[in-house]
Amino acid sequence: MNKNKYIYLLMLPGILFFIVFKFGPMWGLLISFQDYSPFAGFWGSEWVGLKHFTEMFQSEQFYIMLRNTFLINIFNLVFYFPLPIVLALMLNEVRHGLYKRIHQSIVYMPHFLSWVVVASMTFFVLSTDIGIVNKVLYTLGFKPIAFLSQPQYFWALLTAQNIWKDAGWGTIIFLASIAGVDPTRYEAAVVDGAGRWRQIYHITLPAIRPTILILFILRFGHMADVGFEQLLLMMNPLVNSVADVFDTYAYNQGILRGQTSVGVAVGMFKGVIGLILVTTANYVVKKLGHDGIY
Structure with missing residues (x-):
């Protein structure tokens, strides 16, 4: 220690x-086994066991939320x-330093925009009345398309927003991993006559494979999570059938209706599912002969 x-x-x-923000608040999970009342407090609220979990699993809405949550995450x-x-990989191939830094800054910038701004920009581009895309379609003689109110477009729209906003920010870890590759390996490959594509395939990708697998496992553990702010801003009554997920259900029940125990039960269910998924993904990866996260 010294x-x-x-x-x-x-x-x-x-x-x-x-300790303060993750482990400390975990005692609050006990509220999911109570009919919690802020007026009665934690010790004065009635214990109801698995009542909230049973009602959630028996609800028809549960299977809709489960489908929407997992399909949105599968798209992502x-x-x-x-x-x-x-x-x-593309940014790593840029050899001009200033040009590379400019492009990195450009692709990073959308990450710092709030979802309110992103949703507003989406509305400005795709709405039926003032949307740029529909104005172009109308000019070309086509009928406007209600991108924001038709369920068949909703999941693709969410995925496109995530790509535009966070794909550039996600390159940071991979670029750091690529920077750790021994340059002499590329020099040896050049001597052997390997071009840029072969260097990427035989040197760069194998070198960053552990990073890819770790991020994949962690991503798989978040299959029960969907960006709450994004969905809350993008959903409307016409797309609720494909937009309602566990996060919005917890918000509606726990915050808007004051059923705190129901909201906590949903969060606990998501945590258990995430633990199962990340453990399963880690087991499969290790069985395939790669290093897992533990």
Whole structure:
């Protein structure tokens, strides 16, 4: 301890963060087994066991939320997850330093916009009455398309927003991993006559494979999570059938209707599902001969 005291000192802020904001509040999960009332308090509220979980599982809305949550995340996993990898490989191939930094800044910038701004921009581009896309379609003689109020477009729209907003930011970890590749390996490949594509395929991709697998496992563990702010801003009564997820249900029940125990039960269910999924993904990855997260 004394020998590594400065390392422990550097770790202290992170440890305190997890204790105060992650582990400390976990006692609140007990509220999901109560009919919690703010007036009665934690100790005065009635214990009801698994009542809220049973009602949630028996509700017809549960299967709609389960379908929407997982399909939205599958769209993101298939279409969004590979893009930061591809973008990082492309940025790594840019040799002009200033040109590279400018493009990195451009692709990072959307990440710092709030979802309110992104939703407003989406409305400005795709709405039926003032949307730029529909104005162009009308000019060309086509009928306007109600992108924002037709359920068949909703999941694709959410995925496109995530790609535009966060694909560039997601390249940071991959670029850092690529920067750790030994340059002599590329020099040896050039001597052997390998072009840029072969260098990427045989050197860069294998070098960043552990990073890709770790992020994939962690991403898989968030299959029960959907961006709440994004959905709350984009959903409307016409698309509720494909937009209602566990997060919006917890908000409606726990905040708007004051059923705190129901909201906590939904959060606990999501946490258990995430734990199962991340453990399963880690097990499969290790069975395939790769290193997992533990």
